[in-house]
Amino acid sequence: MGKKGMNRRQFLKLTGAGSLVAAAGTVGGGLVFPKGLWAATPKIKGPVKVGYQAVLSGTLAGYGEFHKMGAVMAVEEINAKGGIAGQKVEMEFRDSTLKPDDAIKNARYFVDSWGADFLAGIDSSGQALALAPVMAQLDRVLMVTHGATEKLTEEFVFKKGIKQIFRNCMPVYNDGHAAAIIAKDFPAVKWSTVSPKYEYGFTCWKMFQDTLKGLKPSAQFVAESWAPFGTTDFRSHINTIMDAKPDGFYSTEWAGELISFVRQAKDAGLFDKVKYVMFPVGAAMDVLEGLGKDMPDNIWISGRYFFMYPNSRENNDWVARFRTRWNHYPAYVSETGYSAIYAFKAAVEKAGSKDTKAVIAALEGMEQNSPAGKRVFRKEDHQAIYDVPWGQTKSDPKYPFKVMGAMKVLPAKEYFNRPPFEGPGTTPPFK
Amino acid sequence: MQSYVHVILAGLSSGMFIWLVASGLTLIFGVLGVLNFAHGSFYMLGAYCCFTVLKYLGAGYWAGLLLGPLAVCAAGFVVERFFLRHVYRIALPYQLLLTFAFVLIFDNLVKIVWGGGALSPPSLSFLGGSVPILGRNFPVYSLFIIAVGPAVAILLWLLLEKTWYGRIIRASSSDREMAASLGVRVPALFTGVFVFGTWLGALGGGLAVPYVGLLTPGMGETIIIEAFIVAVIGGLGSLKGAFVGALVIGVLSAFGTRFFPAFDMFLTFILMGGVLLWRPQGLFGAAR
Numbered sequence: 001m002g003k004k005g006m007n008r009r010q011f012l013k014l015t016g017a018g019s020l021v022a023a024a025g026t027v028g029g030g031l032v033f034p035k036g037l038w039a040a041t042p043k044i045k046g047p048v049k050v051g052y053q054a055v056l057s058g059t060l061a062g063y064g065e066f067h068k069m070g071a072v073m074a075v076e077e078i079n080a081k082g083g084i085a086g087q088k089v090e091m092e093f094r095d096s097t098l099k100p101d102d103a104i105k106n107a108r109y110f111v112d113s114w115g116a117d118f119l120a121g122i123d124s125s126g127q128a129l130a131l132a133p134v135m136a137q138l139d140r141v142l143m144v145t146h147g148a149t150e151k152l153t154e155e156f157v158f159k160k161g162i163k164q165i166f167r168n169c170m171p172v173y174n175d176g177h178a179a180a181i182i183a184k185d186f187p188a189v190k191w192s193t194v195s196p197k198y199e200y201g202f203t204c205w206k207m208f209q210d211t212l213k214g215l216k217p218s219a220q221f222v223a224e225s226w227a228p229f230g231t232t233d234f235r236s237h238i239n240t241i242m243d244a245k246p247d248g249f250y251s252t253e254w255a256g257e258l259i260s261f262v263r264q265a266k267d268a269g270l271f272d273k274v275k276y277v278m279f280p281v282g283a284a285m286d287v288l289e290g291l292g293k294d295m296p297d298n299i300w301i302s303g304r305y306f307f308m309y310p311n312s313r314e315n316n317d318w319v320a321r322f323r324t325r326w327n328h329y330p331a332y333v334s335e336t337g338y339s340a341i342y343a344f345k346a347a348v349e350k351a352g353s354k355d356t357k358a359v360i361a362a363l364e365g366m367e368q369n370s371p372a373g374k375r376v377f378r379k380e381d382h383q384a385i386y387d388v389p390w391g392q393t394k395s396d397p398k399y400p401f402k403v404m405g406a407m408k409v410l411p412a413k414e415y416f417n418r419p420p421f422e423g424p425g426t427t428p429p430f431k
Numbered sequence: 432m433q434s435y436v437h438v439i440l441a442g443l444s445s446g447m448f449i450w451l452v453a454s455g456l457t458l459i460f461g462v463l464g465v466l467n468f469a470h471g472s473f474y475m476l477g478a479y480c481c482f483t484v485l486k487y488l489g490a491g492y493w494a495g496l497l498l499g500p501l502a503v504c505a506a507g508f509v510v511e512r513f514f515l516r517h518v519y520r521i522a523l524p525y526q527l528l529l530t531f532a533f534v535l536i537f538d539n540l541v542k543i544v545w546g547g548g549a550l551s552p553p554s555l556s557f558l559g560g561s562v563p564i565l566g567r568n569f570p571v572y573s574l575f576i577i578a579v580g581p582a583v584a585i586l587l588w589l590l591l592e593k594t595w596y597g598r599i600i601r602a603s604s605s606d607r608e609m610a611a612s613l614g615v616r617v618p619a620l621f622t623g624v625f626v627f628g629t630w631l632g633a634l635g636g637g638l639a640v641p642y643v644g645l646l647t648p649g650m651g652e653t654i655i656i657e658a659f660i661v662a663v664i665g666g667l668g669s670l671k672g673a674f675v676g677a678l679v680i681g682v683l684s685a686f687g688t689r690f691f692p693a694f695d696m697f698l699t700f701i702l703m704g705g706v707l708l709w710r711p712q713g714l715f716g717a718a719r
Contacts, residue, residue: 057538060651062548197696225688228696230653232643233448235441235573236688242567243434243689256549256645263554263644269560269568290551290645 011307012431044354047088050341051074051110052332052354053103053121054146056095059230060255063123063333067145068093069326070334071120074341076325084345085352091341100130107131111138117354118143120340123333125149125200132156135164139356142365143343145336146304148172149199153381154419163360166377168343168384169336170304173202175252175280176207177415182209182300182390182408184215188248188276190222194237194261194419195252197226204252204280222246226260234261238268249274254281259290271296283391285331288401295393295402302390304332305372306404309389320369330371339370343377381419385412433565435571437702438689440564444573446681447580448635448642453658453665453673454583455631461668462604462624465515466523468530470658471651472537476503477636478646479545484550487641491557492641500633507535507629511622527625534652541648550646559641572641579638583631584674594668600624660699664706666716 033253052071056064070155075089083089092114094106103122110116119135119142122128128147133156135142144152144167153171156162185193191212195201205224212219223244225237241249253261258279265271281287282301307319318338322330330338344359346368351358364379375386391404456470481499484490490498511532518525558575561568583629603610603617611617635654640646661680665672680699687695694701706714 056542056547058652059549059647061542061648063547065547225692232645232650232653233441233445235445236438236685239434239437239441240689240692242437256647259549259551259645260643262568267568267570269561286549290549292551292553294551294554 012110019127044085044087044348044352047090048084048118048344048348048354049114049116049343050091050118051094051107051114051116051216052090052091052119052337053094053096053106054379055098055123057097060098061147063146063255064095065285066331067121067333069322069328070330070337071341073322073325074338078341078345085349087343087426096121096123098126098127099406100127103127103131104134107134107138107142108288111140115139118344120337121145122147125152126198128152129156132162132165136162139164141166141344141356141359143168143340145169146333148175148304149203150418153383158419163382164356166232166382166384168375168377169332170386170388171383172204173415173418174208174302174304175204177211178302178390179250179278179280180208180215181410181415183248183250183276183278186248186276189218190220190246191248191250192221192223192241192244192246193250194227194234194241196254196257201226201252205250208250221323227257227284231257232260233425234264235268236419238265238270242268242270242273244430246274247361248276250278252280254284255286258282258287262291262296263294266294266296276300283331283404288403289329292401297395297402299393301393301404302388304388305335306332306389307387308404309407309409310373312373314369315371315373326381335371339368339372339375342370343368383416385416387412433567434689436565437567437569437607438685440569440573440577442682442685443678444576444681445685447576448639448677449654449657449661449681450580450653450674450677451583451635451638452632453661453677454587454670455628455635456658457662457665457668457670457673458587458631459625459628460662461670462600462620463519463521465526466530467628468527468655469510469537470628470632470653471535473503473507473632473651474636474639474654475541475648475651476506476537477633478639478650479541479550480633481637481640482550483647485552490559495640496634496637499637500630503633503636504626504630507626508622511625515625516618516621528606538648545648547648551644552646553638553643576638576642584670586680587670660703664703666713669713669715669717672713672715
């Protein structure tokens with residue numbers, strides 16, 4: 001209610017018309033600018049409300065802050081330029097805590113009590129999967145900006161037809177298939193992993209193995225060690241890998257756990273013994289900034305977005321604006337959070353309505369120019385398709401942390417084609 | 432052979448690391464009878480304060496390790512003097528709830544002061560790097576932790592068993608009223624013990640800075656669970672028990688991770704269950 005009062009005050013300030021006091025009370029802030037482009041979309045009433053949830057507590061709390069920076073910046077920019085179809089954007093940000101039942105609780109609160117038109121966020125795959133059936137009941141569009149499980153789009157959207165779910169971040173295809181496509185050119189034959197002991201870690205390693213085996217039958221998988229969530233001491237896991245004497249190492253450890261892992265593996269001499277190392281989510285800003293000079297060179301890293309790619313004016317401008325606003329380089333969740341809000345704006349303006357059905361229709365197949373380059377929301381499974389780079393870590397005097405050198409960009413379509421929508425032309429040997 | 436030696440070393444270092452945190456928890460329970468959930472927060476604050484001294488005051492790591500935990504003692508003082516003291520007489524669940532409230536408060540405080548992201552301290556020049564042991568590298572700092580653990584245990588034992596203060600503490604913990612009637616200022620003593628326990632937890636946090644190599648809000652919550660398991664296995668309130676429990680848990684989970692990877696998450700809990708069935712008071716706990 002406090003927000004509405006503000007709108008009324010702004011309204012009065014702007015018009016200065018005392019006689020409109022009574023009217024202002026009833027129409028709220030929505031009609032502050034009743035002319036211009038958006039006057040043509042009269043169906044949209046009241047502010048556009050976005051309920052965003054991301055993790056703000058526990059060891060991964062930093063992720064929530066990065067989501068927030070991106071999403072808040074988008075809301076600020078959009079509101080400064082007149083809002084979505086003339087309506088102000090309002091956002092409430094809640095802690096998802098990474099627990100599936102809290103994700104559901106938050107979503108219900110957003111829709112039932114707060115009146116959200118759109119939902120966004122979600123860090124963990126477990127939460128995304130738990131929330132999927134609920135989104136069908138709540139009937140609001142949810143834009144997943146971080147949770148990466150392929151099951152969300154393959155099973156819930158494509159097979160079960162829960163159309164309310166979209167995802168604008170890279171799914172695990174990049175962590176599994178794309179990694180294998182890149183790894184096939186390495187001389188390494190004996191591969192090993194230390195990965196998270198839950199859904200995400202298992203899926204990625206399986207995907208990596210299947211695709212690599214198909215492309216390079218000589219590949220062997222000699223050691224795997226699974227680190228439970230919250231592991232801070234990787235020394236025994238590192239012993240497992242060193243005992244197996246592999247020549248390739250792949251790990252989907254992420255965030256703080258990856259930082260601890262790299263430091264401890266470096267101390268143990270893992271990177272001296274194993275020459276081909278891949279971290280599919282190693283290009284996250286928290287990892288690169290956190291490790292600084294401690295990140296070894298020539299490690300293959302990727303992410304859901306990396307601020308140096310694409311080298312376009314749009315992206316570079318955004319990174320500069322982001323740095324001015326927050327004094328940080330944007331993390332990948334900042335980009336997806338930012339682009340999610342702009343995707344809602346584009347969809348609402350295209351549909352001329354914020355009604356869920358109309359917005360879904362507008363989003364399906366929609367192209368969006370975002371800092372990460374061109375994104376297309378695939379109609380069949382609502383997964384946004386866009387390219388991200390893989391590259392090898394190197395020092396650059398311009399940055400206080402290691403960056404991606406020698407970038408390699410696989411066209412997303414080459415490894416995103418699961419389920420096979422586009423005929424038998426599914427090149428990598430997906431199983 | 433190489434593998435066994437390294438697994439044992441890894442187990443010893445993680446065990447001694449848990450012991451450093453569990454010692455303060457056990458001391459506070461043994462003397463005050465308080466299950467202090469916020470002990471993990473003191474560990475976290477110790478790490479953050481140590482990091483701050485190291486980074487912003489330009490002082491070296493050892494200065495950070497000295498000053499950081501001392502700063503955290505102030506928090507321990509406030510918690511005991513103004514809050515915990517009022518709930519000693521009421522049921523245990525209220526103490527747990529009160530200390531748990533402090534966990535949430537301190538987690539948020541850390542987020543407000545240091546930000547929500549992970550902080551990564553610079554690498555150490557002294558005690559950094561690693562030494563080859565049987566052809567494989569082992570971090571020097573982990574060897575240092577293996578040495579610090581027993582040193583803290585011996586100093587605590589000397590303090591409690593051989594000094595005048597130790598006798599007073601033991602007397603007050605076994606009978607508050609009698610000690611008070613003999614002229615011991617029990618409330619002040621308890622505050623002192625709590626602050627000392629806080630310092631031990633914060634010291635563990637300071638030592639964690641190079642050991643874990645990463646500070647995150649909420650880092651205390653993982654360690655407090657391990658510290659509780661260790662304290663329960665050893666017998667609540669028994670320092671000897673906590674020391675042995677930490678060693679056993681550390682080495683067992685290192686072996687589990689290396690040789691029984693499917694069960695590594697359960698092994699410690701299976702051990703805890705087994706110990707509690709066999710000796711409900713814990714390995715070195717006094718029967719009640």
